[in-house]
Amino acid sequence: MILTHNIAHNIPFISIFLAMFAGIITPLINSGRKSCLLHKSVTVLIGILSLLLLFHVEFNQERFTFLMGHFPSPWGNELKAGPMEAVLAVVFSVVMFLTVLGGQYMIEKDVAENKQNLYFVMLNLLFGSMLALIYTNDIFTGYVFIEINTICSCAIIMSKDSGSGILATIRYLIMSILGSGLILFSIALLYTLTGQLLFPQLKSGIMQLANTGEYMFPMTITAGIFTLGIAVKSALFPFHTMLPGAYDAATPSSSGILSGLVLKSYIIFLIKVYYCVFTIEYLREIKITNLIFFLGVCGMIFGSVMALKERRIRRMLAYSSVAQIGYIYMGLGLGTSIGATAAMLHIVAHAVTKSMLFVCTGRMKDISLAGEADHCLRGIGHKAPVSAVGFTIGALSIIGIPLFAGFASKLYLALASFYSPLKMAVSLIMLAISMVLNAMYFIPPVVDIWRPLNEKDANYRIEPDIRPVFITAVVLFIAVNFFVGTCYESIFDIFEVGVALMR
Amino acid sequence: MIKLLTTNHFEAAAVILFGIGFMNMLLQDNLIKKFIGLNIMDTAIYLYLVSYGYVIGRSAPIAEVGKAAQFEEFINPIPSGLVLTGIVVSVSVTAFSLALIQRLYKKYGTLSFDEVLRKLRSGEANTYDSDS
Numbered sequence: 001m002i003l004t005h006n007i008a009h010n011i012p013f014i015s016i017f018l019a020m021f022a023g024i025i026t027p028l029i030n031s032g033r034k035s036c037l038l039h040k041s042v043t044v045l046i047g048i049l050s051l052l053l054l055f056h057v058e059f060n061q062e063r064f065t066f067l068m069g070h071f072p073s074p075w076g077n078e079l080k081a082g083p084m085e086a087v088l089a090v091v092f093s094v095v096m097f098l099t100v101l102g103g104q105y106m107i108e109k110d111v112a113e114n115k116q117n118l119y120f121v122m123l124n125l126l127f128g129s130m131l132a133l134i135y136t137n138d139i140f141t142g143y144v145f146i147e148i149n150t151i152c153s154c155a156i157i158m159s160k161d162s163g164s165g166i167l168a169t170i171r172y173l174i175m176s177i178l179g180s181g182l183i184l185f186s187i188a189l190l191y192t193l194t195g196q197l198l199f200p201q202l203k204s205g206i207m208q209l210a211n212t213g214e215y216m217f218p219m220t221i222t223a224g225i226f227t228l229g230i231a232v233k234s235a236l237f238p239f240h241t242m243l244p245g246a247y248d249a250a251t252p253s254s255s256g257i258l259s260g261l262v263l264k265s266y267i268i269f270l271i272k273v274y275y276c277v278f279t280i281e282y283l284r285e286i287k288i289t290n291l292i293f294f295l296g297v298c299g300m301i302f303g304s305v306m307a308l309k310e311r312r313i314r315r316m317l318a319y320s321s322v323a324q325i326g327y328i329y330m331g332l333g334l335g336t337s338i339g340a341t342a343a344m345l346h347i348v349a350h351a352v353t354k355s356m357l358f359v360c361t362g363r364m365k366d367i368s369l370a371g372e373a374d375h376c377l378r379g380i381g382h383k384a385p386v387s388a389v390g391f392t393i394g395a396l397s398i399i400g401i402p403l404f405a406g407f408a409s410k411l412y413l414a415l416a417s418f419y420s421p422l423k424m425a426v427s428l429i430m431l432a433i434s435m436v437l438n439a440m441y442f443i444p445p446v447v448d449i450w451r452p453l454n455e456k457d458a459n460y461r462i463e464p465d466i467r468p469v470f471i472t473a474v475v476l477f478i479a480v481n482f483f484v485g486t487c488y489e490s491i492f493d494i495f496e497v498g499v500a501l502m503r
Numbered sequence: 504m505i506k507l508l509t510t511n512h513f514e515a516a517a518v519i520l521f522g523i524g525f526m527n528m529l530l531q532d533n534l535i536k537k538f539i540g541l542n543i544m545d546t547a548i549y550l551y552l553v554s555y556g557y558v559i560g561r562s563a564p565i566a567e568v569g570k571a572a573q574f575e576e577f578i579n580p581i582p583s584g585l586v587l588t589g590i591v592v593s594v595s596v597t598a599f600s601l602a603l604i605q606r607l608y609k610k611y612g613t614l615s616f617d618e619v620l621r622k623l624r625s626g627e628a629n630t631y632d633s634d635s
Contacts, residue, residue, distance in 0.1 A: 140585055147592045151599050158603065163610045167619055170603055174537065177596060178528060181544045184589065185521065188552045191582070 008056040009066050012081045012135040015046045015089060019128030023121050032116025036104060039120045040097060043127065047093030054086035058494060063501040065137060073198050078137040080199070080276075084344065084498020087491065088134050088268060094480060095260050095351050096127055102359035102473030103253030106366065110160045110251040119159050126152035126257070130265040139187055139277065140197045142269050146183060146233065150176040153262050156254040157246045168245035175232060175242040182229030189222040190277075199276040210282055220286045223278055227270070227288055234266040236292075236329055237299030240322040244310075247318040252362025255314065256355035259321045264347045267328055271340055274332070275502040284335040293333025293423060297430045299326025304437035313361055313377065316441060317354065320398060323434060324350045330427060331413050334420040337499050342416040344495045345488065346409035352484055353397040353405055356477040360390035363470060364449070377445065379453040388449050390474040395442040397481055400435050405481045408488030410435065513554035520547035534604045534614050538597060545593045549586045556582030 022042040026035045057063070063082030070076070100107075100123065111119050129148040136142050150173070158169040191197060193215055194205030209215050232239040247255040274280055283289050303323030310316040324346070331343030364380050364387050381388035397404035410431060417427035484491065508515045520543055527540025556579040564577035604614065611619045 140588070144588060144592060147596060151595060154599065154603070158606075161606075163607075164623055166603060166607045166610065167623060170534065170600075170607065170616075173596075173600055173603065174528065177541050177600075178525070180596075181521075181525065181541070181548070184545070184548050185551075188548050188585075191552070191585070192555045197581075197585075 005064075008053055009064055009081075011049050011053040012066055012079045012085070012089075012131075013068070015049055016079075016128050016131045016135065018042055018046055019124050019131060023124035023128060026117055026121045026124060029117050032108065032111070032113060032120070035117040035120035036100065036107070039123055040100060042124065043093050043097040043100070046127075046131070047090060047097065050086055050089035050093055053081065054083065054090055054494075057081065057083050057086050058497075061497065061501075063498075074196065074201055077141055078198060079135040080137040081135055082498050082501045083494045084502070085134050087348070087494050087498070088344075089131060091348050091351060092127070092130055092134070092261055092265075095355050096123075096257065098473050098477050098480070099253050099256040099260065099355045099359060102356075102470055102477065103251060103256065103362055104469060105467060106252050106362050107159075109366075112161065115159070119156065122152045122155040122159075123257070126156065126262065130261060133265045133269045136269075136272075137199050137276070138197055139190065139199065139202065139273065142273075143180070143183055143187055146266065146269070147180055149262060149265060150180060150233075153258055156257070157250045159254065160249060160251055162249060164245070165249035168242075168249040172242040172246045175235075175239065179229045179232030179239075182225050182232065186222050186226035186229060189218065189225070193218060193222065199272070202277045203279065206278060206282065216286075220288075223283060223286060223288050224291070226273065227292060230266050230270040231292070231295065231329075234263045234270075234325060235322060236295055236325055237302050237322055238295075240299070240303070240319075240325075243321060244315040244318040247321075247358070248312060248314045252358050255317075255362075256358035259318070259358060260351040260353075260355035263321070263325060264328075264351055267325075267332075267343075267347060271332065271344070272502070275340070275499065279503070280335060280337070280340070289333050289335035291333075292329045293335075296326045296329030296331075296333050297426060299323060300330060300430055300434040301326075301437070304434055304441065308437060308441045310441075313365070313445060314358070316445075317357055317361065320438070320441070321350075321354060323438070324354070324398070327410070327413060327431075327434070330430070331416060334416055334423055334427070336416065336419045337496075337503070338419050339413075339416040341492060341495045341499050342409065342412035344499070345412050345492055348491065349397070349405035349409040349484055352477065352480050353394050356390050356474065356481065357394035357398070359470075359477070360387040360394065360474060363387040364391065378448045379451050381450040382453050386471050386474050390477060391449065392446050393478050393481060395446050397485065399438045399442055403482065403485050405484035405488075408485055408492075412488075412492060514551060517547045517551035517554070520544075520550065523547075532615050532617055534607070534616055535601075537616070538600045538604070541600070542593065542597060545589065549589055552582040552586050552589075556580065 019042060022038055026038060029035050063080065066079040068077040107119060125148060129145040132145040133142060154169045154173045157172055158165050190202065194202055196202045196205050209219060235243050247259060274283060300323050303319050303326055307316045307319035310319055328343045328346050331339045331346060364377055364384055367384050368377055368380060393404065397406040400406045400410040414428060414431055417424045524540045524544025524547060528537050528544060531537045531540060558578050561576055561578045564580045566572035607619060608614060611622050613619060
């Protein structure tokens with residue numbers, strides 16, 4: 001292969017280091033544009049490195065451990081990377097890059113000029129901490145990066161500095177901190193039960209306890225508290241109250257990154273802990289999978305119902321995210337490897353779709369002078385065709401129309417349910433209901449957007465839709481969506497190998 | 504029951520403190536008090552962790568010059584290390600929250616969450632905004 005083992009094994013650390021280092025040096029750059037350029041360059045570089053890593057691990061079918069500072073366990077800290085981590089790093093880099101590219105002009109508009117470089121400090125740190133959550137092999141390191149993620153997320157929500165933005169940030173912060181508190185508590189319990197923090201040692205400690213039947217009740221409580229903490233952080237229904245206000249108040253890039261990537265990074269960490277620490281068989285035995293299956297299914301339905309009632313388009317997208325997070329938890333709650341793999345595919349599909357929707361909605365809202373209730377966007381497709389096409393394709397993808405990303409993941413979620421006979425009927429019925437609901441709240445805005453313009457609908461800025469950077473971002477987003485929607489089998493295979501290697 | 508509580512007094516205190524902090528954070532209307540709740544909650548977890556690393560009669564794991572270090576003399580330093588990291592995280596989150604609250608106070612002139620919501624709904628924003 002093109003890379004030696006030595007170089008490839010350093011890529012996870014280099015990726016995290018590059019993003020963090022960019023975050024540290026960005027305050028020295030006194031220009032928003034230059035900071036943006038640095039951020040985008042670093043993201044592209046990390047994307048390329050992650051792609052090389054993907055080729056390497058896929059070719060060798062390996063999942064390797066990188067010892068930080070070459071200290072062996074249990075003294076040193078570890079990173080672990082396999083095909084699953086590499087694909088996720090590539091997807092995160094691509095989505096991060098395109099979301100910033102598409103929302104760049106809105107960042108320039110929304111964030112005060114002297115603070116734009118600080119916005120990119122936060123984006124770099126956020127990207128670094130998300131990569132660390134993907135790669136880490138230590139539960140306490142995971143907690144530290146979860147907290148960095150929280151602070152950076154709050155900072156990018158409030159970057160607009162409006163009253164509603166600050167209030168939304170405080171709400172987001174309070175919910176996030178409650179989640180972090182629960183996660184820290186569960187880590188403390190886990191440490192006292194096993195005396196370990198690294199995933200492999202934790203796993204053997206838990207297996208030992210499970211075999212002897214000792215401390216079963218405290219272990220169940222620990223797994224429950226950890227799941228609850230991550231559920232609060234990733235806005236699983238009924239802990240979703242922080243989302244609508246935050247996404248409504250933030251600049252489009254922030255909303256896209258938060259919805260597409262940040263929430264997912266917590267779920268990826270959860271999946272890693274489930275497979276590398278507790279093991280899915282043990283979680284099935286203590287019925288935690290049933291709990292998340294139930295909450296996931298509730299999220300799918302109630303998220304969609306709330307989106308149906310919402311008139312403001314970005315709040316509607318936020319509720320739609322609640323529903324999509326429900327799909328992911330439902331897949332995970334099936335308690336099988338194929339369910340978790342389908343959930344991973346849905347993470348990718350939703351990341352590439354929802355970020356595009358937020359970027360395009362931001363653009364349409366910017367052109368509309370009448371507000372952002374969906375009737376105010378009537379006919380805007382004729383004024384801003386690129387963003388309207390992006391929105392339409394995003395909507396079709398979320399609904400689950402073939403050829404787009406959303407279809408692939410929903411197909412696999414349905415197929416995965418056949419492997420869990422007890423949950424099959426509920427999963428299939430809820431998937432069908434939820435897809436109908438998705439169509440019910442996404443089709444009306446799409447129809448409205450493409451309605452012919454008349455005299456009454458002149459509430460738009462006469463501004464041609466020819467920003468090359470924005471158009472490039474949307475075209476690339478559509479291409480990525482189409483790629484995921486057509487080549488889903490190969491992505492699913494990689495995830496399948498990744499999940500198998502985690503066990 | 505009482506015996507159980509007295510033998511596990513660190514754990515009992517930690518759970519009670521965690522509960523106080525958690526409820527404070529959920530139910531308090533005053534934003535500063537809400538974040539004091541957060542600190543109580545975090546401190547409860549630190550107490551719990553540290554109590555597990557501490558062994559009565561042993562000292563911190565620092566070897567004296569010229570004397571061979573004996574494993575049995577020392578406490579477990581890992582929980583203390585975790586708590587230190589946790590304290591750093593908690594300090595940064597608290598600093599960030601206080602900065603946010605200050606910003607909100609400048610905009611709305613109150614620390615009450617409900618009051619801010621009411622003002623936001625009635626469009627009274629920016630009344631006290633002095634620096635933007």
